[in-house]
Amino acid sequence: MSSPVTVWRNHKNLRNYLGKKAAVLVWTKIYIAPEGFEHEAPYFVAIVKLEDGRKMPLQMVECEEKDLTPNRKVTLVVRKLGKVGLDKVIEYGVKAKPRS
């Protein structure tokens, strides 16, 4: 996970994504996770396209497999990223949640 100063710097950008709307392009379900994400496996990650045309990979939250169809509408939310590191700093990041 990132160092405290990197977390502090990254957190300043989160407001730029909060509440943005996007659509799912492709998705996968990860069974073998990297270090820091093992406790969340299996979990979904999708490449989403924002309304302004930008594309980005995001972990999906509050989501089931049936929600993941091409062009499924999602909203960007802020959530905790992975495990808390040895320095006890909680890192937050952007994830995507299906729109009801």
Add this chain to the structure above:
Amino acid sequence: MKIKVKGIGLTKFGELWDKSLLDLALEASIDAIKDSGINKSKIDAVFVGNMLTGKIAGQDHLGPVITSSLGLNAASFRIEGACASGGLAVHLAVQGILAGTYKNILVVGAEKMTDASSNQITWALMGASSSKERKAGLTFPALYALMTQAHMQKYGTTRKQLAQVSVKNHYHASLNKKAQYPYEITTEKVLNSNLISYPITLFDSSPITDGAGAIMLSAETDSKGVFITGSAVASDTIDLSERASLTELKATQIASKKALEQAGVGIKDIKVCEVHDCFTIAEVMAMEDLGVCPAGAGGKFIEKGNTRLNGKCPINTSGGLKACGHPVGATGVKQIIEITEQLRKSAGQRQVKDADIGLTQNVGGTGATVVVHVLQNL
């Protein structure tokens, strides 16, 4: 361009617990030097392709680690470009000879992966991805799973078609005593193996491997032999999501076009290829990007047996990354060695009849770096 592949050396690939990175690199190097017939005092430089040793074993500065063990004071370099480190080392050595700086260069690709846990390896390999991808909890199998999904959506490619890449490469590996998995597998075995990242299964994926390869490149052009006649590198976005298309590697298209032009040949002239099948979808996309078959037709092309030994265009006769193994920094060098064996007609049971021109494609990350070489027997 005419750079002679004067000597080759390759270790067994696999879980080689009794051998260190240096043991492997030296074994391959000594074999390549012997095969070249060049006195080692005539080696001007040593180029080492390696990705992970600094991260997982704490050993950087690999150039002199290898030259000093060979008893040389030659110029030495460690080249890193993720899983394309070996191919990049070969490319830079070619440039070193073309520039007239060096006459004889030993290129070594080496990786020792099984000393680390699979979690450590997964983490270390993700150094080749973007920070956005790491924060999303992605892994390399997951990134290639996203490309697989895109290919399936756009072209209707099936999991059964993709499984044929593994089945074919295991068949080729069964003919290669240096391969990590020298045995055949069935389509059902691939389809029913554990999911790593949907729809990619364990048997769609290349393994964690120890191994090394070395080649001696020379400026000598006055005798017959195998020559590198095209060598090109191209790059693309480090972040997969930023690309216009998820079903092609633009860097493969650019690098292969350049390398084929340098060699003065077309893709139809290529008799045998070694491509970067880190996951089954990668081989399908490589065939399409190289122009071996049209875009979207890769699944059907492999299903018909066209890329099997004695097919229309044999691909990965070594067993590829899937079954020969994928010691990441060594793979690009191993590909050159396999094509050299094919062009020398010394590939034994896996010899492609009439092989006179071959091609290698080595990929770093999800295609952010691609190296393509063309080799000819002249």
